[in-house]
Amino acid sequence: MNAPSEFVAPDITARKNTGLEHAADFTLPQPLERYSAEDHATWATLYRRQCALLPGRVCDEFLDGLAALDVDADRVPNFERLNEKLVAATGWRLIAVPGLIPDEVFFEHLANRRFPVTWWIREPHQLDYLQEPDVFHDLFGHVPLLMNPVFADYLQAYGQGGMKAKALGALPMLARLYWYTVEFGLIVTPNGLRIYGAGIVSSQSESVYCLESASPNRIGFDLERIMRTRYRIDTFQKSYFVIDSFAQLFDATAPDFTPIYTALKSQETIGAGDIVPEDRVLQVGDREGWSDSADA
């Protein structure tokens, strides 16, 4: 995540998964015996860094979920142990996967309240960025909010919507919604702007940048606007979208998207850093440090 464009990722997925088989739905038993002392130390370092940084920056729901799950600070957590609390709280369950999985498999899992978590962890020299999700991103970044009933429902609805979007040829639009909410979302609270997106929460530098930098735009949540907005996969985001509450997010995404997809197909996409006249702008970014390379 957030790697500079010249960075070439090592083939870490293949290396970590050597000799492991997965089922047709891409799940496998979490291979606990494969974690080395170095892997656990990497988890502990990342966990300590983010926990020092996040209070006052991340939303309360995230910290509440992290505490309620009793996520291990010093070693890669055992998914089954976390499942005891997660299943009881919201009916979600973690499943171990080898890495990124096909869209339709991912959606099917989410629609059934199964959250795929990459089992392996990054190498020590990759603490600050990684091009593909690992267990720290997937578990630390995503799972605490699955303890929140409203967010838990939102993610299930996203999975259900994903299968439909694929059939309608609208996956890029839905992917943008996931990107700007689940991965890079900000939320307004009585105490100020807070982070809830997993891509931010699991990144030391973006946790600070997204809230404190003058560079990015911060724009009020608008479903159709987001569905038209391209994004950055190799740098910090040029724009962050801000929700007022998780209920707003759930309510806005509850209706059938089919007519929206139809309407948006004839409209042009919006660049990652662009502001449009209808935007409810909280901050116009000063664009410092923005890359000229193409948006995704």
Ligand SMILES: [Fe+2]
């Ligand atoms: Fe993610």
